[in-house]
Amino acid sequence: MKHGYEVLIIGGGVVGCAIARELSRYRVRAALLEKDADVGMGASCRNSGVLHAGFKYAPGSMQAAVSVRGNALMDDLCRDLKVKMKRIGKLTVALDAEDEPMLDHLKEQGEVNGVPGLEVIGRDRMQQIQKGVEGRRALYSPTSAIISPYNLTIGLAENALANGVDFHLGQKVTAIARQDGRWEVRTAAGDTFTAGVLVNAAGLFAADVCRMAGITGYEIYPCRGEYYILDRRLDGTVTALVYPAPKKNAPGWGTHLTPTVDGNILIGPTTEYLADPEDFACTTNIMARLRRDAQRLLPGIRMSDYIRNFAGTRAKQTPPEVGGSKDFVIEDRKDLEGFINLVGLESPGLTSAPAIAEMTVGMVKNHLALDPDPAFNPVRPGSRDFFWELSPEEKAERIAEDPDYGEIICRCEKITKREVLDAIRNPLGARTMVSFKYRARASMGRCQGGFCIPRIVRLLRDEFGWNPEDFLKRGADSPMFVGNMRPDKGGQAHER
Ligand SMILES: Cc1cc2nc3c(=O)[nH]c(=O)nc-3n(C[C@H](O)[C@H](O)[C@H](O)COP(=O)(O)OP(=O)(O)OC[C@H]3O[C@@H](n4cnc5c(N)ncnc54)[C@H](O)[C@@H]3O)c2cc1C
Numbered sequence: 082m083k084h085g086y087e088v089l090i091i092g093g094g095v096v097g098c099a100i101a102r103e104l105s106r107y108r109v110r111a112a113l114l115e116k117d118a119d120v121g122m123g124a125s126c127r128n129s130g131v132l133h134a135g136f137k138y139a140p141g142s143m144q145a146a147v148s149v150r151g152n153a154l155m156d157d158l159c160r161d162l163k164v165k166m167k168r169i170g171k172l173t174v175a176l177d178a179e180d181e182p183m184l185d186h187l188k189e190q191g192e193v194n195g196v197p198g199l200e201v202i203g204r205d206r207m208q209q210i211q212k213g214v215e216g217r218r219a220l221y222s223p224t225s226a227i228i229s230p231y232n233l234t235i236g237l238a239e240n241a242l243a244n245g246v247d248f249h250l251g252q253k254v255t256a257i258a259r260q261d262g263r264w265e266v267r268t269a270a271g272d273t274f275t276a277g278v279l280v281n282a283a284g285l286f287a288a289d290v291c292r293m294a295g296i297t298g299y300e301i302y303p304c305r306g307e308y309y310i311l312d313r314r315l316d317g318t319v320t321a322l323v324y325p326a327p328k329k330n331a332p333g334w335g336t337h338l339t340p341t342v343d344g345n346i347l348i349g350p351t352t353e354y355l356a357d358p359e360d361f362a363c364t365t366n367i368m369a370r371l372r373r374d375a376q377r378l379l380p381g382i383r384m385s386d387y388i389r390n391f392a393g394t395r396a397k398q399t400p401p402e403v404g405g406s407k408d409f410v411i412e413d414r415k416d417l418e419g420f421i422n423l424v425g426l427e428s429p430g431l432t433s434a435p436a437i438a439e440m441t442v443g444m445v446k447n448h449l450a451l452d453p454d455p456a457f458n459p460v461r462p463g464s465r466d467f468f469w470e471l472s473p474e475e476k477a478e479r480i481a482e483d484p485d486y487g488e489i490i491c492r493c494e495k496i497t498k499r500e501v502l503d504a505i506r507n508p509l510g511a512r513t514m515v516s517f518k519y520r521a522r523a524s525m526g527r528c529q530g531g532f533c534i535p536r537i538v539r540l541l542r543d544e545f546g547w548n549p550e551d552f553l554k555r556g557a558d559s560p561m562f563v564g565n566m567r568p569d570k571g572g573q574a575h576e577r
Contacts (some may be wrong), residue, residue, distance in 0.1 A: 083273045086110045086247075087449055088264060091254050091290055092282035094118035095230065095431055096423060098237035099438035100280060105244030107451040113238075113246060114266070114274065116253035118556035119511035119519075120388035121234035123284045127361065127393025128520060129308075129339045129347060130230045131322060133429040134171065135224040136191025136199060143409040145194040152224055158435055162236030163463035164229060164356045165342035170297045171225030171322035172207055174216035182324040184220045187326075191222070198223040211321040225322050229342045230431055231519035237434075239508050240461045244454070247510055249274075251557075253340065254283075257293040264419065278419040278448050280441060285358035285396045287424045294417060299410070299424050303358035304395040304499070306350025307367045309375065311529045312386045316344035318379065333574075336374040343494075343522065348375045350393065352400040363390040388527045398425035411437060414443040421445065468495035491533035493526020501537060505545070514561065 088104060090097045093115030103113045117123075135149035159166040161441075175181045184201050191199045200221045202210075207219045242248055253269040257279070264279040283290045288299040319340040339347040348371050368390060375382055398407040410424040421444050423437065445451065465471060467486055468477065480487040485499035504520035505512075514534070517523065523537060524530030541547040552561040 082271075083275070084112065084249075085248075086112045086274065086276040088112075088115065088278045088280065088445055089264065089274055089276035090280045090282055091266070092123075092284055092287075093234075093238065093250070094123050094125035094282065094284045095121065095237065095434040096125075096237060096284070096426055096437055097280070097282035098125075098234050098241065099434040099508065100441045101241035101246045101248075102237040102244070103435075103438035103442045104451075105241045105246045106457045108168045108454045109445075109449065109451055110534050111246045112249060112274065112276075113241075114249050114252040114254055114268065114297075116251070116512050118251055118553065119516040120238045120248070120250070120509065121231060121519065121566065122555065123359075124393050124395065124427075124527045125160070125234045125284075126231045128230055128428075128431055129172075129350065130228050130308075130341055130431070131339060132166070132224075132226040132228050132431075132432045133141075134191065134196045134199075134224045135194050136187045136196045136220070136222060136430075137327065137430075138190075138194065139408075140190060140193040142430065143411055144433070147409065147411075147433035147436040147440065149195050150439070151429075151433040152226070154435040154439075155226065155228065155432075159228070159233070160221055161459045162233070162240055164232040164236050166226055166228040167319050168224065168226040168341055169340065170210065170221060170223045172202075172211060172214060172216075172219040172221055173322060173324050173326055174207070174214065174219045175326050176216050178209065178217065183326045184218060187220050193218075196222065196224065200431060211319070211323050214323050220326075224575065227322070227340060227342050228431070232552065233431070233434075234522060235509075236461055236509075240459065242508055244457050249384050250509065251383075254290065254293070257290070259417075262418075265275070266397065276419075278421065278445050280421045280423070280445075282423050282426075286428065287422075287426075289482035291422065291424065294420055296414070296417070296420075300398065300400075301345075301358070301425065302397045302400050304397045304427075305355050305360065305392050306354045307353075307363045307371065307392045308347050308349035308390060308394065309371050309387050310341075310389040310391070311346040311348065311375075311390050312380070313344040315346055315379070315382070315386060316340075319346050336371065336378070338375070338378050343347070345388075345523070346379070348378075352395075355394070358394050358396075361392045361394070363392050369473060389529055395427040396425055409433070409437075413447055419448045437446060467497050467500060490536045491521070491526060493528050493532070495521045496521050496523040496533070498540070501533075501540065501542070505541065513550075513555055515555045535546055 088111040090113040101113045138145035188199045205361045256263045256267040266274045281290045288301045291299045324337050414420040486497045488498040490501045500521045504517045523533045549562040
């Protein structure tokens with residue numbers, strides 16, 4: 082089939098979805114193409130969920146500009162899209178005398194970048210912010226925050242869709258050509274899409290998309306980070322983000338504890354360069370190392386607190402022998418009319434997404450006159466978590482209106498049948514078990530779906546008439562009941 086648009090976005094990660102949502106403020110025919118069965122299946126839902134303040138990046142760099150602006154945009158955005166976000170602040174800790182000059186350097190750099198409220202604080206203040214934290218001094222950044230990366234990516238996509246952007250899931254772009262002054266994009270599904278403006282937001286595959294358009298000189302080096310997720314039992318033990326002061330040219334921040342907005346704690350991420358950008362497996366030796374680190378960082382942790390592991394891959398532009406990281410590329414190609422290119426958006430791409438979207442739409446305006454759409458509605462419908470956020474009276478009222486609120490499907494996370502049904506009937510039409518999990522949180526608790534997955538399967542069979550072959554975990558290559566799952570991708574820890 083052939084589809085014509087004014088703007089086409091390749092990639093439904095947080096950046097592509099933020100661009101789609103920003104474009105939906107205007108009267109424009111726009112669409113997003115995503116190769117996977119849902120948005121956010123790449124790095125965007127496989128990360129620490131931290132909104133960085135923006136002090137780590139060199140003044141004048143793209144990373145500094147978009148992280149500081151992105152962070153500042155998040156309060157309004159999260160309110161409008163019903164995204165969970167908490168401004169818990171961060172301590173960047175000097176563990177020894179050698180680390181101390183780094184704190185002053187980061188504070189100065191952050192102030193040049195426009196980061197508000199930075200302070201270097203002593204041990205007592207540090208311990209008031211996070212009980213038990215060890216170290217000599219710390220840089221305190223009050224605008225650092227935690228956010229639900231799934232809520233954000235899905236919220237942006239759903240609001241863009243509601244405001245008129247088309248989403249084409251399961252559409253892997255395989256070829257790009259210039260035809261009669263327009264971009265012509267072909268997909269593995271056999272469809273053709275044309276547009277005057279094409280945006281490359283393909284994350285780990287951005288360099289491949291560049292090559293399809295005839296752009297050379299970009300390379301992505303996938304760098305995996307593995308994590309453990311800890312049970313809600315430990316909710317409240319980590320009250321702020323605590324990171325060790327960074328070492329020069331280190332590829333990441335080192336192992337640290339990150340609380341999530343849902344009451345879990347993440348341990349990780351590690352750094353390991355890989356050939357396959359989508360090898361999301363966790364490995365036994367790294368898991369053992371994370372457990373040792375966790376024991377040191379959080380004494381009192383029990384073996385039964387480790388409920389799950391996962392991995393995400395950073396789209397680095399620097400090879401392992403160079404290390405460190407390179408600045409984001411956000412460019413309106415002068416040599417290719419209407420080609421907007423986003424490459425190497427490794428961390429802090431989650432934080433920066435709304436600002437990258439503003440910048441990208443500014444570039445779209447170089448090619449198209451965009452008139453504001455008076456019908457644009459920034460607010461996404463949605464309600465608070467039934468179990469965790471409503472009072473007993475509000476719960477009783479809801480159940481009286483809709484008895485599906487009275488049936489718990491996920492016992493660990495206390496998710497009701499109504500919430501699961503809403504996730505199943507999501508507006509993007511995503512139909513995998515992971516899509517339902519990211520929307521309703523069912524199966525994210527300590528039993529990891531032992532209780533709720535059979536109930537969700539029954540719901541899908543009874544209410545929607547699904548057959549065994551319709552049940553997919555993440556997409557077409559991961560059938561749940563018929564055929565074989567793709568090996569080694571996102572499974573449990575294994576020997577390496
Ligand atoms: C371990 C880890 C921890 C991180 N922690 C943080 C953090 O705490 N805070 C922070 O700000 N950032 C963090 N990041 C970075 C952040 O996750 C990324 O910068 C961000 O998700 C990048 O978003 P994206 O949309 O560019 O890429 P992706 O999420 O990778 O999205 C790209 C999309 O393009 C699609 N695609 C690719 N090729 C094609 C094609 N040919 N056709 C159609 N679709 C295609 C992919 O399927 C994918 O959905 C972390 C990253 C990792 C890996």
